[in-house]
Amino acid sequence: QSVLTQPPSASGAPGQRVTISCSGSNSNVGNNFVYWYQQLPGTAPKLLIYRRNQRPSGVPDRFSGSKSGTSASLAISGLRSEDEADYYCAAWDDSLSGYVFGTGTRVAVL
């Protein structure tokens, strides 16, 4: 049972903007970096957003992250068919003294 809650699904037409929320608490999202991972079907997770809304080399600037209090969000603008994947937020939890992943959100491109 994850301590980070995400909506199970999100969708949008090509070119649209989709936002995924990640709800946590002061012991995780509120006090630590939130990372976002993308998992394409049948593949390993890939780092998408790290630290304060930074993107690894090769990740397009269509992906952006933000955080306010105990919630974080991932926005995908200019949605493309190759963005169909599962997306996970994650953060260190001070109370658990462990790393926690969000419940995951499956994005569909209509």
Next chain:
Amino acid sequence: QVQLQESGPGLVKPSETLSLTCTVAGGSVSSGSDYWNWVRQPPGKGLEWIGYIYTSGSTKYNSSLKSRVTISKDTSKNQFSLKLSSVTAADTAEYYCARGGGYSYVLYGMDVWGQGTTVTVSS
């Protein structure tokens, strides 16, 4: 460029110990400030962090698995390993190794992942 590769048995019997190894290329498990992690994903479900070993040898485990997990490293082979004891069908999953970064034993996140290996627990 760091690359990780998991290896180990794909089938483990219930009550036995699951053992996996991650071979690191292009990096070192014994130097720097990296955290070497294991993450798993049951079929059709989300990601679960298992634990890490820091370059110093310090470890941190998921509290829900702590009693059954040991992560260790072999610096001569540049590998780190996972042992999970007393496995049940609930431990059937894709297992990933991953390199992470952090500070003062707080893991920030993981930037390099192995391709994963499937482990099935069945008699």
